[in-house]
Amino acid sequence: EAQVTQNPRYLITVTGKKLTVTCSQNMNHEYMSWYRQDPGLGLRQIYYSMNVEVTDKGDVPEGYKVSRKEKRNFPLILESPSPNQTSLYFCASTTSSYEQYFGPGTRLTVT
Amino acid sequence: AQSVAQPEDQVKVAEGNPLTVKCTYSVSGNPYLFWYVQYPNRGLQFLLKYITGDNLVKGSYGFEAEFNKSQTSFHLKKPSALVSDSALYFCAVRDSYNFNKFYFGSGTKLNVKP
Numbered sequence: 001e002a003q004v005t006q007n008p009r010y011l012i013t014v015t016g017k018k019l020t021v022t023c024s025q026n027m028n029h030e031y032m033s034w035y036r037q038d039p040g041l042g043l044r045q046i047y048y049s050m051n052v053e054v055t056d057k058g059d060v061p062e063g064y065k066v067s068r069k070e071k072r073n074f075p076l077i078l079e080s081p082s083p084n085q086t087s088l089y090f091c092a093s094t095t096s097s098y099e100q101y102f103g104p105g106t107r108l109t110v111t
Numbered sequence: 112a113q114s115v116a117q118p119e120d121q122v123k124v125a126e127g128n129p130l131t132v133k134c135t136y137s138v139s140g141n142p143y144l145f146w147y148v149q150y151p152n153r154g155l156q157f158l159l160k161y162i163t164g165d166n167l168v169k170g171s172y173g174f175e176a177e178f179n180k181s182q183t184s185f186h187l188k189k190p191s192a193l194v195s196d197s198a199l200y201f202c203a204v205r206d207s208y209n210f211n212k213f214y215f216g217s218g219t220k221l222n223v224k225p
Contacts, residue, residue: 004154031211042117042201043155043215050211058212090154097162098143098205100213102154 002027004093006103013081014111021076021106023091029101031094032074033058034066036087037105043090049074081110113138115202117216124192125224132187132219134202143205144185146176149218150198158200161185172196192223 004025013019025032033048035058045058047066055066063085065077078085091103115136124130136142143162147155159170166178176187187200199218206212 033211033213035215040120040217042217043203045213048211056211059214092155094211097160098210099145099157099160100147100155102147102156104154105152 002101004091004101004103006089006091006106008106009104010107012109012111015082016080018077018079019081019108020078021089021091021108023074023076023103024072025074025091025093025101026072027093027095027101028071029093029095030071032068033092033094033100034064034074034076035090035092036060037090038087046076046089078108081108083110086110113204113206114214115144115204115216117200117202117219119219120217121220121222123222123224126194127191130189130192130196130221130223132200132202132221134185134187134216136183136185136202136204138204138207140207142185142207144176144178145203145205145213146170146174146185146187147201147203147215148172148198149201155201158187192221194223194225197221197223 030051034046035043044060049055049068089106092100145160146158149155161178169175202216
């Protein structure tokens with residue numbers, strides 16, 4: 001079954017404590033993205049990756065890092081989380097015809 | 112700047128009635144437009160897309176969308192709504208120059224009443 005998995009699904013942490021949200025896809029897609037979803041704002045792209053070792057900033061990259069060492073994995077790293085990064089995060093994998101498959105989401109709370 | 116707008120936060124329709132969820136876009140060049148649906152506690156699911164060709168695009172679950180270039184709109188439609196269609200719907204556009212960038216609308220909550 002084609003899917004995008006994310007872990008953890010829920011995370012409560014404190015300001016400044018580094019965390020990583022993992023993302024993996026089994027469709028051999030080259031393109032992957034991270035989004036955050038906030039009420040009234042829809043989804044905003046944080047980072048995207050065109051292939052292994054090729055990443056670029058989306059619209060809201062501040063405070064986030066990503067890496068793409070393997071084609072299937074695209075982790076999102078928050079090195080020093082702050083309360084304004086409390087949000088719902090989605091990883092997505094994009095087909096060659098630009099349709100996106102989304103993971104189930106990670107609800108992050110930073111206190 | 113490229114963007115999409117969903118002017119309605121919420122749409123309410125009765126089961127069996129037709130539904131329309133509105134989307135307008137602003138892009139340079141030819142638009143690549145998408146609709147996604149999000150059910151509670153789930154990720155987004157692809158419904159349909161417009162790239163070129165026929166202005167009426169058919170997608171999953173009986174949904175269709177009408178592309179109107181003169182009005183820069185891409186409204187989502189369904190002839191007969193089901194209670195199970197109740198969800199959050201997002202319109203999105205691909206950047207015309209950077210094919211890996213996407214812009215999403217703020218979402219429209221569809222409530223289909225029995």
